[in-house]
Amino acid sequence: MKKLFGFAIAALMSCFLAVACGQTSSTAPTNGDPTASTGNLTNIPIGIAFAQTSNVALLGQEGVAGAKIAEEYFNKQGGINGTPIRLVFQDTAGDEQGAINAFNTLISQDKVVGIVGPTLSQQAFGADPIAERAGVPVIAASNTAKGIPQIGKYISRVSAPVAVVAPNAIDAALKINPQIKKVAVFYAQNDAFNKSETGTFQETVKQKGLDIATVQTFQTTDTDFQSQVTNAINVKPDLVIISGLSSDGGNLVKQLRELGYKGLIIGGNGLNTSNLLPVCKALCDGIIIAQAYSPELDNPINNDFRKLYKEQNKKEPPQFSAQAFTGVQVFVEALRTLDKTTKLNTLALPDLRTQLNNTLLTGKYITPIGEISFTPEGEIDQKQFFVAQIKMDADGNSGRFTFLQ
Numbered sequence: 001m002k003k004l005f006g007f008a009i010a011a012l013m014s015c016f017l018a019v020a021c022g023q024t025s026s027t028a029p030t031n032g033d034p035t036a037s038t039g040n041l042t043n044i045p046i047g048i049a050f051a052q053t054s055n056v057a058l059l060g061q062e063g064v065a066g067a068k069i070a071e072e073y074f075n076k077q078g079g080i081n082g083t084p085i086r087l088v089f090q091d092t093a094g095d096e097q098g099a100i101n102a103f104n105t106l107i108s109q110d111k112v113v114g115i116v117g118p119t120l121s122q123q124a125f126g127a128d129p130i131a132e133r134a135g136v137p138v139i140a141a142s143n144t145a146k147g148i149p150q151i152g153k154y155i156s157r158v159s160a161p162v163a164v165v166a167p168n169a170i171d172a173a174l175k176i177n178p179q180i181k182k183v184a185v186f187y188a189q190n191d192a193f194n195k196s197e198t199g200t201f202q203e204t205v206k207q208k209g210l211d212i213a214t215v216q217t218f219q220t221t222d223t224d225f226q227s228q229v230t231n232a233i234n235v236k237p238d239l240v241i242i243s244g245l246s247s248d249g250g251n252l253v254k255q256l257r258e259l260g261y262k263g264l265i266i267g268g269n270g271l272n273t274s275n276l277l278p279v280c281k282a283l284c285d286g287i288i289i290a291q292a293y294s295p296e297l298d299n300p301i302n303n304d305f306r307k308l309y310k311e312q313n314k315k316e317p318p319q320f321s322a323q324a325f326t327g328v329q330v331f332v333e334a335l336r337t338l339d340k341t342t343k344l345n346t347l348a349l350p351d352l353r354t355q356l357n358n359t360l361l362t363g364k365y366i367t368p369i370g371e372i373s374f375t376p377e378g379e380i381d382q383k384q385f386f387v388a389q390i391k392m393d394a395d396g397n398s399g400r401f402t403f404l405q
Contacts, residue, residue, distance in 0.1 A: 041345050043086040044079070046331050047106035049117030049127070050324070054094030055220060058246045058275035059320055060119045063141055064089065066321030067116060069308050070328035080335045080344065087328070092118045096126030103127040107134050113335070113352055114139065116327035121145035121193035128155050135350055137357035141327040142320050144269055145196035149378035154357050156378030158326045158369065160292045162197045162269060165385055167204040169266045169290035172387040172404055173239055174208065176288075177264055182213040184237035186228060186252060187244065188270075189217040194243040197268045201241045213237050218252070220245050225252045229259050237261075243268040250279025257283040264288065272319050274401075282396030291386040293319040293369045294403050301329075302368040316400060317368075326367040334360035 048067045051060030067087055075084045088110045090102035099118040106112045107130070114137040118127055121143040131138045132152030140148055140157035144165065148157055174180055183205050187198035198215075205212055213235040216228035229252070232240065240256060240263065242249050249271040256265065257280075267276070267289045277284050295306050295316045305325055309317035338344065338359045344352060364373045370384045392399035 041083050043084045044335060044344070045086050045088050045110060045112045046328065047103075047110060047112035047115035047117070048087050048089045048324075048328075049092050049099060049102040049106060049115055049119075050089075051094055051098070051119040052089075052091040054098070055247050056092075056094035056119050056245065059142065059270070059273060060092065062273060062275070062318050062320040063117070063119060063324040065309070065313065066141075066305075066317070066324030067328050069305065069312070069321075070325040070332075073304065073308065073325075074328070074332045080332065081339050083339075083344070085328075085332060085335075088112055092123055092127075094120070096123050099123035099127035100130060103130045107131065107136050111349060112136070113349070113356055114331050116141050116324060116331070118143070120191065121148060121196065122191050124148055124155075125151070125192055128152070131155070135357075136353050137331075137360065139327040139330055139360075141323040142269075143193070145193040146199075147196075149375075153378070154353075156361060156374055156380070158330060158367070158372060158380055159323050160380055160382050160385070162193070163200045164382075165290045165292055166197055166200045166268065167290075168385055168387050169288050170201070170204050170208060170241075172288055172290075172389075173264050173266055175404075177238065180210060180238040180264070182211050182235060182237045183239045183241060184213055184232040184235060185215045186225075186232070186240065186242045187215075187217060187268075188220045188248060190219045190221075191245070191270075194220075194245075194268065194270060197270075198241075198243040201243065201266075201268070205241070210239075218244070218248065220248050222248050223251055225255045226259070228252075229255050229261070232256070233259060233261055237263060239264050239266065241266045241268070242271065245270040246273050246276045247279060250276045250284070253287065254280040254283050269319075274315060274318055274399075277390070277392070277399050278397070282392050284390050284399060285392040287390045288404075289388055289390070289401070291319055291388050291401070291403070292382065293317075293322040294386040294388075295322075296403060297368070297370055297384070299366060299368075299370070301366060302370075305368045318401075319369075322368040326365075326369050326372070329367055330360055330363070330365055331356070333365060334363055337363065 388401035
C-alpha cells in the first residue's frame with residue numbers, strides 16, 4: 001500500500017490545484033515525486049461515504065444532508081483559514097462491498113484528507129481497515145457497534161457506542177410503566193450493528209431484573225414478520241425491543257400493532273430517523289428511542305445548525321444529520337489547528353493525513369451534539385444523552401420526536 005501511495009501521490013497537486021477535480025472523481029496522473037507538497041491549495045477535499053441507494057439510503061441521505069449543511073456553514077466562515085473545504089461524496093450503497101469501493105475511490109482517486117462514514121457498522125468493519133492501512137483518518141458518524149475505534153489508530157467516531165446510549169431507553173420505559181416484567185426482543189441477525197445493539201439491550205434487561213420471554217430474529221430485507229410477531233404476542237410481553245433499520249423496523253412495528261400488541265415498544269438506533277414515520281405511520285406513535293442528539297440542545301452551533309436544517313427541510317434535524325455535521329466540523333477544526341502550526345500546503349498528502357489524525361484526537365469540540373472529545377484510541381467522550389418518544393399527528397402521516405425529561 002505504501003508503494004501504491006508512492007506512485008500515486010503526484011496526483012495530489014493536480015487534484016488540489018484544479019477546481020475541475022469534480023464532485024466524485026479525479027483524473028490526475030499517477031506517477032511522480034512521493035514527497036511533493038500540496039502546493040497552493042485551492043480547496044481541501046474531505047470524503048463523505050454514505051449510502052445514497054439501497055435499503056440503507058433512508059439513513060445515508062440524512063447523513064448527506066447534515067454534511068452539506070456543514071460544508072456551506074464552514075466555508076462561509078472562511079473554511080480552513082481562508083481555504084475552502086470541498087466535500088467529495090461517494091455512495092456506499094447498503095453492503096460491505098459498496099463501502100469498500102467508496103473508500104478505495106476516495107483514498108486513491110479523489111485524494112481526500114479524511115473520510116466521514118460509512119453509514120453502517122457492518123460496512124465499517126469491511127471498509128475501515130482499508131483506510132487504516134492507507135493512513136487515512138476516518139470519523140464514523142453513525143457507527144455505534146462495539147469495536148469500531150479499535151479497528152486502528154486512524155479510526156474514530158462521533159457516534160456514541162450503543163452500550164452507552166441504548167440502556168437509557170429501557171430506563172425511560174420503566175418510568176412510563178414500572179410494571180414491566182416480560183420483554184420480547186427482535187433483532188436483524190444479518191447486521192453487525194443490530195447484533196451488537198441487541199446484546200446491549202438484552203444484558204440491560206437482565207440487569208434490571210426483567211424476563212426475556214422470547215428472542216425473535218429477522219433480516220433487514222424482510223417485509224413479512226407475521227411468524228415472529230405471533231410468537232412474541234403468544235408470550236404476552238409488556239415491552240418489545242427492536243434492533244433493525246427504518247424500513248424493516250417500521251414494518252415490524254406496524255405488524256405488531258395490527259396483530260394486537262398494545263404495550264410499549266423501544267426502537268434501536270436504526271429506527272432513529274423521521275424516515276421511519278412513513279413506514280408505520282399512525283402505528284409509530286409511542287415508540288421510545290434513546291438519542292445522542294436533541295434539536296433542543298441550547299448552544300450556538302446547534303442553534304445555527306437547527307435553523308439551517310429547518311429552513312432547508314421544513315422539519316427538525318435528526319440525529320444522523322447532526323452527527324454527520326459534527327464529523328465534518330471535527331475535520332474542519334482540526335485542520336484549522338494544524339494549519340496554524342504547520343501550513344497544510346507544505347505537507348505531502350500522507351503526512352497531512354497523519355498529522356490531521358493526530359490533531360483531531362487531541363481536540364475538544366462544541367458541536368450540535370454537545371461538548372465532545374476523543375480517547376486516545378478514537379472513542380467519543382460525549383457529555384449528554386437524551387430519550388425521545390414518537391408522537392404522531394392526528395392525520396397519522398406526520399409526527400415528531402418528543403424529548404422526555
